[in-house]
Each structure stands twice: as C-alpha cells, then as structure tokens.
Amino acid sequence: xxxxxxxxxxxxxxxxxxxxxxxxxxxxxxxxxxxxxxxxxxxxxxxxxxxxxxxxxxxxxxxxxxxxxxxxxxxxxxxxxxxxxxxxxxxxxxxxxxxxxxxxxxxxxxxxxxxxxxxxxxxxxxxxxxxxxxxxxxxxxxxxxxxxxxxxxxxxxxxxxxxxxxxxxxxxxxxxxxxxxxxxxxxxxxxxxxxxxxxxxxxxxxxxxxxxxxxxxxxxxxxxxxxxxxxxxxxxxxxxxxxxxxxxxxxxxxxxxxxxxxxxxxxxxxxxxxxxxxxxxxxxxxxxxxxxxxxxxxxxxxxxxxxxxxxxxxxxxxxxxxxxxxxxxxxxxxxxxxxxxxxxxxxxxxxxxxxxxxxxxxxxxxxxxxxxxxxxxxxxxxx
Amino acid sequence: xxxxxxxxxxxxxxxxxxxxxxxxxxxxxxxxxxxxxxxxxxxxxxxxxxxxxxxxxxxxxxxxxxxxxxxxxxxxxxxxxxxxxxxxxxxxxxxxxxxxxxxxxxxxxxxxxxxxxxxxxxxxxxxxxxxxxxxxxxxxxxxxxxxxxxxxxxxxxxxxxxxxxxxxxxxxxxxxxxxxxxxxxxxxxxxxxxxxxxxxxxxx
Numbered sequence: 094x095x096x097x098x099x100x101x102x103x104x105x106x107x108x109x110x111x112x113x114x115x116x117x118x119x120x121x122x123x124x125x126x127x128x129x130x131x132x133x134x135x136x137x138x139x140x141x142x143x144x145x146x147x148x149x150x151x152x153x154x155x156x157x158x159x160x161x162x163x164x165x166x167x168x169x170x171x172x173x174x175x176x177x178x179x180x181x182x183x184x185x186x187x188x189x190x191x192x193x194x195x196x197x198x199x200x201x202x203x204x205x206x207x208x209x210x211x212x213x214x215x216x217x218x219x220x221x222x223x224x225x226x227x228x229x230x231x232x233x234x235x236x237x238x239x240x241x242x243x244x245x246x247x248x249x250x251x252x253x254x255x256x257x258x259x260x261x262x263x264x265x266x267x268x269x270x271x272x273x274x275x276x277x278x279x280x281x282x283x284x285x286x287x288x289x290x291x292x293x294x295x296x297x298x299x300x301x302x303x304x305x306x307x308x309x310x311x312x313x314x315x316x317x318x319x320x321x322x323x324x325x326x327x328x329x330x331x332x333x334x335x336x337x338x339x340x341x342x343x344x345x346x347x348x349x350x351x352x353x354x355x356x357x358x359x360x361x362x363x364x365x366x367x368x369x370x371x372x373x374x375x376x377x378x379x380x381x382x383x384x385x386x387x388x389x390x391x392x393x394x395x396x397x398x399x400x401x402x403x404x405x406x407x408x409x410x411x412x413x414x415x416x417x418x419x420x421x422x423x424x425x426x427x428x429x430x431x432x433x434x435x436x437x438x439x440x441x442x443x444x445x446x447x448x449x450x451x452x453x454x455x456x457x458x459x460x461x462x463x464x465x466x467x468x469x470x471x472x473x474x475x476x
Numbered sequence: 477x478x479x480x481x482x483x484x485x486x487x488x489x490x491x492x493x494x495x496x497x498x499x500x501x502x503x504x505x506x507x508x509x510x511x512x513x514x515x516x517x518x519x520x521x522x523x524x525x526x527x528x529x530x531x532x533x534x535x536x537x538x539x540x541x542x543x544x545x546x547x548x549x550x551x552x553x554x555x556x557x558x559x560x561x562x563x564x565x566x567x568x569x570x571x572x573x574x575x576x577x578x579x580x581x582x583x584x585x586x587x588x589x590x591x592x593x594x595x596x597x598x599x600x601x602x603x604x605x606x607x608x609x610x611x612x613x614x615x616x617x618x619x620x621x622x623x624x625x626x627x628x629x630x631x632x633x634x635x636x637x638x639x640x641x642x643x644x645x646x647x648x649x650x651x652x653x654x655x656x657x658x659x660x661x662x663x664x665x666x667x668x669x670x671x672x673x674x675x676x677x678x679x680x
Contacts, residue, residue, distance in 0.1 A: 113493040119676065138483060216679030226488040243483050250485040262615065263648060270668045275677045285492040293649070294492075300665040305655030306543040316544065316653040318615040323679050324664065334663030342536050342543075342615070397680030417671035452484070465677055474483060 094137055094201030096434040098129045099238070102231050113282075114224055116275045123468055125220060127228060130238070131439070131455050131472040133201070138245045138453075138474055141203040145372045146195055146443045146450040149207055152370075153354050154448075156362050157184050160353050169378055170358040171394055171421055173330050179339055180349045188348035189259040191321070192218075192252065192451075196463070197441045200432030204371040207363075208429075208440070213347050213355030214323050214397070216275065217442060217469060219282040221454035222248035225471035242473040246452035248444050249286060255446050256290035262319025262344045264293035266311065269323040271298045275465075276323045283321060299324050307340030321346040326355070327395045327421075357392045357424050375427040388428045394421045399464035404428055406461075414462045431461055438463070509645040512614050514629045514638035516596045524643070525599060533616035537597035538573045541618040542566045544632040544653045545591035558592035559623040565590060594618040596629050598637060598651065614646065617653045632656065 102108075105127065109117045117125040133142075160166045161181040172180060194215035199205035226246055232238040267284050269276035284294035295311070299322065303310040309317040320343055322329070329338060330352075338345075353359065360376040367373060385391050390404040400416025406428060431438035437457040444451040458467040515521040521530035548554035554563035564572070565588060572593075600616030619629040619637065629638045633654050638644035668678055 111494070112490060116676075135483075211680050214679040216677055222485070223488050223490065226485060229484070246484045248485065249488045264652070268664075270665055270678055272668075273677055276679055279679060281493055282490075285490050288492055289489065299668070300662055302664050303655075303659040303661045304663055305659045306657045308540065308543040308653075308655045310655045310659055314654050314659055316540070316615065316655055318652075322664075324668070325678060328667035328678075329664060332664050332666050337663065342540055398677065465680075 094131060094133050094199070096129050096439075097132050099127065099232065101127050102228070102235070105228075109224065112223070113278055114219060116278055119275075119466065122466055124466070125224065126457070126468040126470050130470060131434075133245070133472060133474050135243075135474055135476050137201060137203075141199060141205055142197070142245065142441065142443055142453060143450040145197075145203075145205050146445060147448065149195055149210075149372055150193070150445045150448060150450075152363060152367055153210060153212070153359060156359065156366065157350055157353055159366070160362070161350075166362065169362075169422075170353060170356045171327075172352060172356075175335075175339070176330050176349070176352070180352055183345075183349035188344070188350065189261065189346075190348055190351060191255055191259070191346050191446065193347075193351075193354070193445045194454075195443045195445065197443055198429045198431055199441050200439075205441070205443075206374050206429045207360075207372055208374070208426075209357060209392070210354055210359060211397075211442075213326055213351045215442075215444075216279050216323070217454050217456070218248070218279050218444075220469045221246060221442070221444065221452060222252065223282065225454070225469075228471045229473060238473055239475055242475050244452070244471075244473055248446065248452045251446035251449060251451040252283070252286045253290045256287045256292055259447075261292065261346075264295050265319040265321060265346075266295050266297050266317050267321045267323075268297050268299040268302060271300050280321070280323050302334070304334055304337045304341075307337060309334075309337055309341040309343045317341070317343055319344040319346070325395065325397070326352040357394050357396065358422075360392075360426055361424055374429050377425050379423040379425050385425050390426045390428050391423050392426060393418045393423055397465075399462045399467075402462050404461065406430070412461055414460075414464055431463070437468075440467075509647050510614065511643055511645055513599045513641075513643045514596050514619055515599065515641055520641050521599060530599070533600050534597050536600065536616040537594065537618040540616075540653060541573075541594045542569055542591070543655055543657075545594070545618065545620070545656065546632060546634075547656050548590045551590045554590040554592060555623075557623060558620065559626075562593055562621075562623070563590045564593050569594070592620045595621045596641070598629075598631070614648045614651055615653055617651070 161184055167177055193212040195210055196208040197205040198208055229244050267280045269280045287294040297311055311317055361378050364373055364376045387405045387409050388407045393401045396418040399414045401418045403413040405411050431440050438461055440456045440463045442454045455470045455472055456463050456467040457470055513524055518530045518534055551563055596619040598617050598619055627639055628636045630636050631651050635650050637646050
C-alpha cells in the first residue's frame with residue numbers, strides 16, 4: 094500500500110457537477126481529491142481487507158440474536174423499550190438489508206483493525222461506487238495509471254443486483270433531509286441504481302413524509318410500502334412520528350435490526366464475544382464517572398462522522414472533535430493510530446452489500462480523527 | 477491463459493442523475509401489468525402461494541383496512557355505496573379480526589365513523605412462470621365490493637382489480653393504497669434541525 098501523486102483530470106469539476114456530484118468541494122475545502130491515489134496489491138486487497146470484512150460482518154450478524162434476547166444488552170445499547178419488539182421482529186422476519194460500511198485501520202501490513210460499523214446510514218457511496226470507478230477508466234485511458242490496474246470496487250454492480258433480487262416493495266421511496274446536498278446526492282445515486290434494477294424509485298424529503306391513520310404516506314396521500322431513509326434510526330425513534338414506525342405497514346431500509354449494529358455499543362459486545370480477534374480492538378462500555386487515560390479513544394454510542402470523539406495518544410496528547418451527539422452513553426476503544434502517508438492520516442471504508450465485501454473508499458484527514466470534511470481519494474490495485 | 481477476474485464493477489452507468497439520459501429514458505415509461513391474485517381466505521391463497529406468506533398478507537390487509545377504507549360519518553351513506561349490513565365501525569372491524577387496535581388508531585376512531593367491511597385481500601406477491609414467488613410489486617391490501625357489483629373486488633380507492641377469487645393482471649401503480657383521513661406531516665427531521673449547525677450530513 095502506497096500513495097502515488099497523480100495529475101488531475103482536466104475539467105473533472107464540471108464533469109462532477111454534470112453527474113450530480115455537487116459536494117466535490119465543500120465550504121471551499123477539497124472533498125474529492127485526485128492529486129494522488131493509493132495503490133494496493135491483490136494480496137492486500139483479498140487477504141487483508143476483503144476476507145476480514147466478510148468475517149467481521151458475519152461476527153456482527155452473529156450478535157443480533159444475542160442482543161434481542163437480552164434486556165441488559167438492549168439497555169446497554171440504549172434501544173428504547175418501546176422498539177424492542179419491532180427490532181426483534183424485523184430480525185426474525187429476515188427483513189432485507191441493503192448495505193453497510195466498516196471503517197478500518199490498515200497500513201498495508203495486516204491485520205486491519207475495525208474502528209466502527211456504519212450499518213444504518215453509510216455515505217460516500219457515490220464517490221466510491223461511481224466517481225472513483227470513472228476516475229480509474231479515465232486515468233488508464235490517459236496513460237496516467239498503468240494499463241492493467243484494477244480497483245476493489247464492485248459496489249454499483251452489487252447494489253444493482255441487490256435491488257433486483259431482494260424482496261423489496263415497489264414503488265420504493267427514498268428520503269433524506271431537505272438541507273443536505275450530500276445526503277440528497279447519495280440518495281439520488283441509490284435511486285438511480287434502483288431504477289436500473291427495474292424499481293420505481295421515488296424521492297421524498299424526510300420532513301415531507303406524512304402520516305394518516307397510522308400509515309406512512311407520500312405527498313399525494315398514498316401509502317408508502319417501502320422506504321429507504323438516509324436518516325438515523327436513533328433519531329427517528331425519538332421524534333413525533335416514532336409511533337408511526339410501529340403502526341405503518343412499511344418496509345424499512347435499512348431494517349429495524351440495523352439499529353443494533355450501527356450502534357458503537359456493538360464494539361464492546363464484539364470484543365466480549367471474540368476477545369483477542371486479530372481484526373478487533375479492545376473495547377468496553379464506559380462506566381459512569383470513569384475517566385479514561387493514555388492510549389484510549391472515547392466514542393458516543395450514537396455518532397456520525399467522528400463527531401464527539403475524544404482520544405488520548407499513548408504519549409498523552411489529547412485530541413477531540415466537537416459535535417452534536419454528546420447526549421448518549423459512551424464506549425472506550427483501544428487507540429490504534431491511523432497510518433500516516435505524507436501529512437495525512439488515512440482510513441479505509443470497506444463496503445458490504447448483502448453479505449459480500451463490495452469495495453473500498455479511502456478518506457484522509459490532517460488529524461487522527463476522520464470526519465465528514467475528510468478528503469476522499471481514489472485507489473488502484475496493481476500486482 | 478486464465479481470464480483475469482476484475483475486482484471492480486463491469487459498468488458504472490447513471491440513468492437519472494444525467495439529464496440527457498433521463499430524457500432518453502422517458503420513452504420507456506410504459507408500465508407493465510403484473511400478475512397477482514385476490515383471495516377471501518388464507519386457504520384459497522395457499523393453493524397458489526406459501527401459506528405463511530398468505531397469512532402475512534392477510535394480516536397486513538386487516539391492519540390496513542382501518543387505515544385506507546373509505547370513511548363515512550353516516551352509516552346510511554356507507555350502505556348506499558356498499559350495501560345494507562355491509563358497513564362497520566373500526567371497533568367492530570378490530571373485533572371481527574380478533575386484533576387489538578394500536579392505541580393511536582383507537583383514538584383516531586373514537587369519532588365513530590363507518591367504513592365498508594373488508595371482502596378479501598390482494599396478495600402482495602406475484603406469480604412467475606415456474607409458480608414461484610418474485611419480489612413484491614404490489615402491496616398486500618384489503619379489497620371491497622360495491623353494492624351494485626358484488627362480483628368485482630375493488631381497492632379502497634375504488635379501482636376494480638379482480639372478478640372473483642384467483643389470479644389477475646394489474647398495473648402496480650393503480651393499486652397503491654391511499655390513506656383515508658387527515659394527513660400529518662413533519663414528524664421526522666426534528667433531530668436534524670436541532671443538530672444541523674455542526675454537520676452537513678446525517679449519514680456517516
């Protein structure tokens with residue numbers, strides 16, 4: 094694994110905008126960064142990333158039965174009691190799930206370590222599945238990347254197959270919050286793939302979702318049989334329409350049981366069951382009033398994009414990221430520094446579609462905490 | 477020579493996000509009718525489909541019955557459309573189905589309205605050539621019969637879907653259930669509004 098400087102494609106910004114990738118630059122900061130790429134060999138991809146991704150995914154699925162039968166665990170994960178049956182029922186009914194992303198620390202020499210699971214609302218999907226794919230084709234054509242280079246990225250193919258094969262409602266509605274162009278972009282990409290798979294995909298702003306007699310309805314009052322929501326379950330269960338989740342005959346994507354796996358509490362539970370596994374970092378639920386010392390990271394149960402994460406390096410340096418998620422319990426995870434390439438700390442997001450590993454997206458930041466402003470860089474595989 | 481297996485997608489095409497492609501797609505919008513079926517009982521349904529799925533479809537139809545059935549404040553008006561003795565209150569429907577109403581719906585129905593009795597259900601699945609099941613292009617839902625046409629099953633929005641029990645062809649968009657009653661909006665998104673100053677995405 095190495096970082097290779099590379100010429101940018103002329104005019105890539107206008108191309109990005111023409112395909113709906115308006116957030117390539119955000120608040121004047123670079124988000125999509127093609128001034129360099131990462132290069133892996135096939136062994137690194139297959140043995141160190143692909144296989145562990147699928148194994149970790151199975152280990153996570155293996156926890157769901159343990160959790161839904163254990164009130165103490167449901168409480169540790171702060172799942173509201175009102176939703177225990179809903180979550181358990183969605184699991185027993187094998188409610189289909191589309192995708193997830195595991196965040197890994199990896200520097201080219203195994204084993205990769207699991208930082209967390211983004212199993213409810215993972216983003217950077219368009220950047221991974223489409224834009225870096227096109228980047229590779231373009232750069233091979235222009236001779237900037239060696240002929241024969243490949244990419245670990247079957248994300249769009251696998252998503253299209255999932256939309257075609259899973260027992261999904263049709264029409265299928267897609268919702269994201271009104272004021273996020275990034276979330277709208279992610280949802281538009283999924284709608285596009287669903288359409289190619291033959292589904293009638295329809296957008297509705299999350300705030301415009303309606304309720305009539307307990308049934309979730311669209312703008313015209315039609316019942317919503319299936320809804321993909323790019324909005325966290327832990328928010329939905331405490332908002333005004335929480336009871337509609339229970340009364341509406343709606344198929345949810347991601348399904349209710351993903352509430353368990355997108356929770357940072359899954360990390361200590363994984364550690365309890367598979368202590369010492371080479372791809373896991375030691376993790377514990379934080380006890381009230383407990384202080385945490387050098388070599389540990391503190392994360393809220395519910396947090397997105399690095400928000401409210403604090404860490405103390407082994408040498409005692411404190412780093413923290415502010416955020417809006419301080420209102421929950423915390424876990425502690427053993428500190429594993431992200432590898433440094435040049436001036437940047439690098440993290441790997443590894444995708445799962447169904448139960449298969451489906452590719453990676455790379456994020457870089459100037460700090461040890463990866464966040465929503467972290468740059469996205471493409472990668473290649475070259476033996 | 478061994479064919480190299482690529483680790484990337486064979487294609488990455490867009491149809492909706494590219495304006496010209498959307499234009500090209502516009503001509504292919506003809507919706508095809510799909511084959512599904514109407515039933516009165518789980519036993520009838522089990523002759524075509526997995527009985528467990530039949531029970532799930534019936535239960536879904538029973539739950540939706542109160543939500544989507546046409547509502548009348550006056551029993552006589554309901555009977556004009558659906559026939560004498562063919563209308564009920566939500567409480568009677570729940571008692572007949574042997575289900576407890578969710579508290580929220582019980583509250584909504586305390587105003588005392590009338591609706592037609594459910595006469596059957598549309599299976600939320602379709603038949604394919606091998607007799608197996610494909611994805612669900614239509615939503616399982618309750619069916620009704622009007623006073624002047626007792627042989628035809630109709631959806632809650634008065635779309636005729638089948639003459640009698642058994643397989644039928646329909647366009648999925650014509651049978652999308654529509655909720656009856658007051659629509660409330662804005663029940664999701666409050667947390668986003670509260671936290672929006674510090675984040676640009678609610679994914680992660």
